[in-house]
Amino acid sequence: MYSFLRIIRFALQDIVRNIGLSFMTIFVLVLMLLSINTLLFLRLVTNEATTSIRDQIDVSFYLSPEATASEIDEVYTYIASLPEVTQATFLSQEEVLANFRILYHDNENILASLEELTENPLGATIVVKTKDPADYVTVINDLNVPEYETIVESKTFTDTQGAIQKIDIITTNVEHFSFALTVFFAIISFLIIFNTIRVAIYTQRIEISIKKLVGATNWFVRGPYVVESVVFSVISVGIAMSLAYTSTGFLDQYLGVVLGDPQFLTNYYVSHILSLAGIQFGIVFFLTLISSMLAMRRYLRT
Template sequence: MMASFFRIVKFSLQDIFRNMSLSFMTVLILILMLLSINTLIVVRVITDESIQTVKEQIDVSIYFHPESTEEEIGEVREYVGSFPEVENEVYLTKEEVLENFKDTYSDNKEILASLDELGENPLGPTLVVKTREPKDYEKIINALSVPEYENIIEAKTFGDTQVAIDRIHSITTQVERFTYFLTALFAIIAFVIIFNTIRVAIYTQRAEIGIKRLVGATNWFISGPYMLESLIFSIISVAVTYGIAHFSIGFLDPYMGVVFGETELLSTYFSSHLLLILGIEFVSVFLLTIVSSGLAMRRYLRT
């Protein structure tokens, strides 16, 4: 049994080196296909992080009348806090609102001078509410637009980020479609190359295969070297792709840190999902090579 296995390994390596150019081209195409898959993963990670960053900027600001009492404001705060869509809320007193206003317009002397002329704080308290999803702000705004709160709430504003999120989704969809196309294209090219590589190998060795049949060799023994080639192609392509992806992620991470504030965004994701990603990529490539090899051998293995 072991002797047969070592012969299969020997024949497989001989076929690979005998058709070195085709073997190299096969591995190259498989690597390009896997890199396309990794590109899809990177695009998805960046998209999710972009949307999360935009979502974190969502807030609903509720401005109270300066004359509103603490009891009235407390009632509104309790009502807003009862909504499950509310993630958190920050209450700013009149004094804090005034300080923030002065900081915002610290370079505008006219506004600050006008504020000093008033002699008192014209601003009321503010409640800043963060919601879980972009669509939730509308529910909060509508819930507070009732007659009971007209004399308590002066104004309500929100940061509408839905347009930005929709734009991110649109761009991501276009990029993903293009990447899916490239992945499918490389998969088809790899299939054709492997199919023809195996057929050429079998054709050039048809006399040897005939002799093997005359001495009683089984289909498994005859097809074994070509199946092993598929395994070797898969292992090499996944290993090289991992090396390229690892280097590329290390190069991209600093730039992701500038945009998102997280210096190891891609590294963290790939590290936590490494076994899953490598497993899916290996199984995908191995199935592709096995199927193409099997179809190429089918004609010559018929008894």
């Protein structure tokens, strides 16, 4: 226990003695962790935005007002049986007319024209959703058959696949940049820690030699530098996660309008805070420990 306390004391002394390098090490580690958090935020927002856009895609099949009930039932049954279709919603002529009135409630000319008609000019509609946006073209082609030409008057399909692809391309490019930035900061962190430990060992080489002469093991000598790795990891993770959590509240103000959840990032961060802290601590501790061990190998060989 006494040896362990001495190791901690030596570690804190080294940190204070090299306060400038210690600060720089923590600073670069924080930048690396912020890059990792940026990658996480990008992936979360992209997945949520893509899902939101996909949910808004559908194709509507407008049926002829003269179509009989049996013909309508045949078309609906056929569409619902297609393997690509996940949902087929049938809207009767009355429902279509009611929706039309709501849509154009502020257009008096259109409403007046409807009142002059003795019959409902709108036919029933079948609204279809598929597993994947690419499947809509398949469903539309399946309905382009001669037996349904007189029943299905028209089809509308808002192709948002282009928007999804643009989001994916932008996100991929930003992710590549963020990943490269993370690797860059990781390399800089490694070099700073490596050289910090080497300088510390070089300046204390006489002290280390005396320790070894009086029977100190290599692990006793290594101990302070391992503790330094833990200290650097805890401080950098604490700072990075505090900054990341603060940024979630700021980003949610703008993302909430698009994603439909005013606290999307904040809720995710809070619910996963332990796992995020553990993973980030593991990454930083591994990096600092490896760089420390490599720096000490040359000077602590038995």
